[in-house]
Amino acid sequence: MALPFLPGNSFNSSIGKSHFHKSQAFGFIGAGEVPRLEGSKPGIGGKLLLGQSTAQNLSVYPKGLGGDKPAWVAFDKQVLRFFAYFQEAVQESRVEQYRVRSSVILFYLEDDTIQVNEPKIENSGMPQGTLIRRHRVPLPAPNDERFYRVEDMNVGKDIVLHGKIFRITDCDEFTRNFLRKLGVRIPPSETTPKDPYTMHQGEKSATMQPFRPYDKVDNLRQFLDHDREVLKFFCYWDDSDTMFGDMREMELHYFLADDTIEVVEKIPPNSGRDAVPMFLRRSKLHKTLIPLQLPGVVANRTVLNVFGPMGHGGRYLLDSLKTGAVEREHYHESDLTIGAVINVWGRKLLLCNCDEFTKEFYNSKYNIVNFESITLSQPSVTEVKRQLPPYNGFGSEVDSQASCLNLIPKQPKQDFKKFIDKDRDGLNSNVLRFVGKLDTTRPIDMDRRFIVFYHLSDDTFTVFEPPQRNSGIIGGKFLERGPIAKPKRSESDPTSHYQAEDLYIGSRVEFNKHKFVFIDADEYALRYMEKHSDQFPHANISLILSKLRGPAASYIQHVEDAFAGADIDNKKQLPFDKFRVVALSLAQGMLNDHELMTLARHYGDKVYPLLSSLIRIIQKDLKLRNFTGFSQLLAALKSCDKYDEGFVSKEKLRHVCHTIGLPLSDQLVDGAVMNCGSKFGGPIDYNQFVQLLNWKDHPLPVETGTKVAAGTSGSWSASVEGWTSTLGPIHYNALIEDLKTH
Structure with a gap:
């Protein structure tokens, strides 16, 4: 018999105790890495508080074995599946007193959560699907402070989930293997009792005959x-x-x-x-093909007889044997x-x-192997070529053709890529300039000279006529910029325009009923054609030599004697005038003027113009381009002179000119360098170089009638005839050696 809980009748609970510490309220997750607050620690001295129980050892493996991964990593996407059922009482029904409802219990190992799903049954009349959403389910009282763990789940057990008693009857293969590894003995599977109401409805549906049966055609497979x-x-x-x-x-x-x-x-x-x-x-x-039938003749079902009135209240019988159906x-x-x-x-x-x-x-x-195709003979179709009407002179010819090709005229398309590639880029103008004269016998027009500009970006021409004193003809623009069509032999011929390949020294062109002969070209045009020799055959030195090697092979000694006879001083070189006379006599019409120019430029020396003429051209160009950065040019050249000697190399000077943006071609810069007290490859006096270019502080007086040297970019108002006189002597010995080589 226990003593009453009164003063003097109770014992001191601290007698015999040696530990009076306060238990630690913090623990660690995993291998002591993440701290967390735990509320199930015991009281003073490790004594359990009221309502506390000792924690169970949930693992059958000794401590220290296994991995250190947390559960949400080790058991990610691993779920135990149990098959269960529960009974639900049915009130006020004479058909059934209870109902058996099957369900599937899913236990997630990563966080010990439970989800219960009920398979959907057709025409059940009950909300089915997810009965219990996924969460941790507590144990029934008095252990409701704990939650269901994996050791609480097994086949043959009754578990209470929120007041419903579920009987576990079976599990899947993965669940069986997992529980066996934990050392849990799994009882054999049980059978789920049958639902009385479901059996009653099944028997009723089996004996039921539909009044309007339909044939179900299943084409899903x-x-x-x-x-x-x-x-x-x-x-x-x-x-x-x-x-x-x-x-x-x-x-x-x-x-x-x-x-x-x-x-x-x-x-x-x-x-x-x-x-x-x-x-x-x-x-x-x-x-x-069946003719169109009356409404009701062709139908899916046939009505045999009708009882009562038509419409509401009437009854009819259908032909289940389909005796009147029309098979097609x-x-x-x-x-x-x-x-x-x-x-x-x-x-x-x-x-x-x-x-x-x-x-x-x-x-x-x-198992068909022969798939020989059948070819039918098609009637021959004659292609009708579109014939455009002749140009009437209104607007441009391209615009007139656009109105014939489309009902709604469209703007002619231009080659934009060619325009971008061949547009002006710095000193690279992409404009070929030729000197031409009129191909006429009229004395008043025989001395007229024209400058023909060909723009590579859009294949257009511009023609200027330099003014000549006391000629009686006003110079200036002779032809507005635009494409020029070639003369047609007949009205039915298609229209074609002049291209860059049609232009060379000695070529004959016709611009709007005016016939021109090209007698010379500037240095940029000659360089451009020699650089793109595949496009310009008259500037291709390989093609010219191959054309001459065949005839010259038989009388090469005659060629040597002809050049040696013209070389009176025996210098192995000839001026261009003598070289032209000898080459034309030997070629016998095989070479034109441009091909002779190509040979002379390939085997000849460069001749720079006089200092005064060159400086006037350079200063005039810089003045037209409004270049005034001479102080910046001098400062940049001084920065390249480390020892302040007043001289720099030719490479550094050219690099500084390109960096400053000096609007002069390399040939003009080289000509100015030749007159600055330097030899080939030697240092250059950059003070003298800048002084020669400075048109503001050191201008030169304008000299009338100055001949413009080939390769300059001077004004076209100067006298332009006689450019070929700027070619140096031609080494004919090298030409003869190349003709001997096959």
């Missing part, structure tokens, strides 16, 4: 097996028997998913037919073969060929 599989046949429809009919090319598509057919017509261009998307819309194609046979895949004739609503289509997928399909299913 065919759709899943042959979805997106289409047999393609190439066919023809011969419609030549009708007025204005012809052979029409078709494509027949047979869809294996639902045995439907569509026909697409291939309409050739300029056929005069409307481009309709479909010749036959996708549907089942019947083999025979449609085309199947077995009916489609190469050479077969398909009746498409009265139009006979001949199947001539098929694609590779169709051949593989018939080979694998019907």
Whole structure:
């Protein structure tokens, strides 16, 4: 008998104790890495508080074995699945007193959460699906401070989840293997009791006969097996028997998913037919044509008899045997073969060929090997060439042609890529300049000279006439910029325009009924043509030499004697005038003026103009371009002179000129360098170089009638004839050696 809890009748609980510490409230997750607050620690001295119980050892493995990964990593996406049922009482029903409801219990190992799902039953009348959402479920009282763990789940156990008693009857194979590894003995599976109401409804449905039965056609398997599989046949429809009919090319598509057919017509261009998307819309194609029946004759079901009034309150019987149904046979895949004739609503289509997928399909299913295509003879079609009307002179010819090609005239398209590539870029103007004269016998026009500009960016021409004193002709712009068409031999010939390949020294062109002969070109044009010798054959030294090697091989000694006879001083070189006379006499019409110029430039020396003429040209160019940065140029050159000697190398000077943006060509810079007290390869006096260029502080007086040297960019108002006199002596010995080489 216990003593009353009164003063003097109780014992001191601290007697015999040696530990009076306060338990630590913090613990660690994993291998002591993440701290957390735990509320289930004991009291003073390790004594359990009221309502506390010792924690169970949840692992059968000794401590220290296994990995250190946390549960949410080690058991990620691992779920135990149990099959269970629970009984639910049914009130106020004479059919059933209880109902058995099957369910699936999912136990997530990563966080010990539970989810309960109920399979959906047709016409159950109950909300089914997820009965209990995923969360941690507490144990029933008095252990409701704990949650269900894996050791609480096993086959044959009754578990209480929020007041419902679930009986576990079975589990899947993964769950069995997992529990066996934990050392848990799994009882054999149990059978789920049958639901009385479900059995009653099943017996009732088995004896029920529908008043209006329907035939269920299940084509799901065919759709899943042959979805997106289409047999393609190439066919023809011969419609030549009708007025204005012809052979029409078709494509027949047979869809294996639902045995439907569509026909697409291939309409050739300029056929005069409307481009309709479909010749036959996708549907089942019947083999025979049946005339249009009255409403109700062709129906899915046949009414045998009607009782009572029509409409509401009446009854009728249906023919379940389908004695009055009309069967219509449609085309199947077995009916489609190469050479077969398909009746498409009265139009006979001949199947001539098929694609590779169709051949593989018939080979694998019907063991057909021969797929020889049928070729039909098409009537010959004469191509009618479009003839454009002659140019009437209004506007440009390209605009006039656009109004003939389209109903709504469109703006002519330009070659934008060519315009970008050949547009002016710094000192690279991409403009070829030629000197021309009129090809005429009129004395007043024989001495006139013209400067022809050819713009590579858009293949247009501009013609200027330099003014000449006491000539009686006002100089200036002779022809506005634009493309120039070549003269036609007849009105039916297509219009073609002059291109860069048609321009060279000695060529004859006709600009708007004015005939010109090109007698010279500037240095940039000659360099450009020699650089792009594949486009300009008259500037290709290899082609010129190959043209001369054949005839010169037989009389090479005569060539040597001719050049040696012209070389009186025996210097192995000739001036251009003598070289031209000898070359023309030996070539016998095989070379034109531009090819002679190419030979002279290849085997000749450069001759720079006099200092005064060159400086006037340079200063005039800089003044026209409004260049005034001479102080910056001098400062940049001084920065390259480390020892302040007043001299820099030619490479550094050219680099500084390009960096500052000096608007002069390399040839003009080289000519100025030659007159700055330096020899080839030697240092350059940059103070003198800047002084020669400075048109503001050291201008030179303008000299009238100055001849412009080849390769300069001076004004075209100067006298331009006689450029070829700036060529140096030509070494004919090197030319003879190249002619001997094959």
